[in-house]
Amino acid sequence: MFLSGHASQCRLLIRGGDLAKSMSRYLVDQIERNVLVQVCLHSEVVELGGERELETVTVADTRSGERSAVPARALFVFIGASPHTEWLEGQLATDDAGFLLTGRDVQDGALAEHNGDPPFFLETSRPGIFAVGDVRSGSIKRVASAVGEGSMAVRLVHDRLAAL
Numbered sequence: 001m002f003l004s005g006h007a008s009q010c011r012l013l014i015r016g017g018d019l020a021k022s023m024s025r026y027l028v029d030q031i032e033r034n035v036l037v038q039v040c041l042h043s044e045v046v047e048l049g050g051e052r053e054l055e056t057v058t059v060a061d062t063r064s065g066e067r068s069a070v071p072a073r074a075l076f077v078f079i080g081a082s083p084h085t086e087w088l089e090g091q092l093a094t095d096d097a098g099f100l101l102t103g104r105d106v107q108d109g110a111l112a113e114h115n116g117d118p119p120f121f122l123e124t125s126r127p128g129i130f131a132v133g134d135v136r137s138g139s140i141k142r143v144a145s146a147v148g149e150g151s152m153a154v155r156l157v158h159d160r161l162a163a164l
């Protein structure tokens with residue numbers, strides 16, 4: 001919606017088949033009413049082209065694989081919300097989506113190393129290991145909150161050391 005106020009035409013590419021699946025209804029309605037925004041479902045960016053600057057974006061249909069190059073002067077990427085925590089599997093408790101559980105969200109069954117006590121705020125299922133920012137289950141997913149949690153964790157590490 002913001003970009004459509006600055007461009008003659010915007011294409012919103014989504015890999016899935018339904019904008020409403022991960023977006024509030026009021027936003028979907030605004031987008032669908034906006035004649036400057038063309039919603040392209042089942043679409044994935046696979047290639048960028050241009051000599052000195054961006055000229056084309058090649059888009060593949062996620063169902064057929066068919067590719068088409070569309071002219072474009074700018075590309076705004078809005079992806080990147082999956083936690084990369086596979087390597088911690090079995091080490092730290094996570095929620096169903098793989099985000100690390102901290103504090104009171106750590107389930108009773110994962111508290112063995114805490115001797116049944118609740119972990120500190122931002123502390124994971126393993127005493128002395130803290131998680132902050134996007135990777136933490138329930139976090140706000142904003143730069144300011146990630147930075148703020150980071151600074152809080154420093155103090156909490158000292159509290160953990162003092163409690164040993």
Ligand SMILES: Cc1cc2nc3c(=O)[nH]c(=O)nc-3n(C[C@H](O)[C@H](O)[C@H](O)COP(=O)(O)OP(=O)(O)OC[C@H]3O[C@@H](n4cnc5c(N)ncnc54)[C@H](O)[C@@H]3O)c2cc1C
Pocket residue numbers: 077078079080081084132133134135140141142143144146
């Ligand atoms: C497209 C997009 C737009 C956004 N726009 C805004 C916005 O306008 N305003 C706003 O406040 N927030 C915005 N956010 C959210 C914001 O980017 C995040 O909340 C913030 O970056 C979280 O910081 P972080 O340090 O927790 O995680 P990240 O910034 O994701 O940093 C985690 C780092 O850890 C690295 N890493 C991962 N695994 C490993 C490993 N095994 N070993 C070593 N390093 C590893 C990653 O490469 C990454 O550099 C946006 C997010 C996205 C994806």
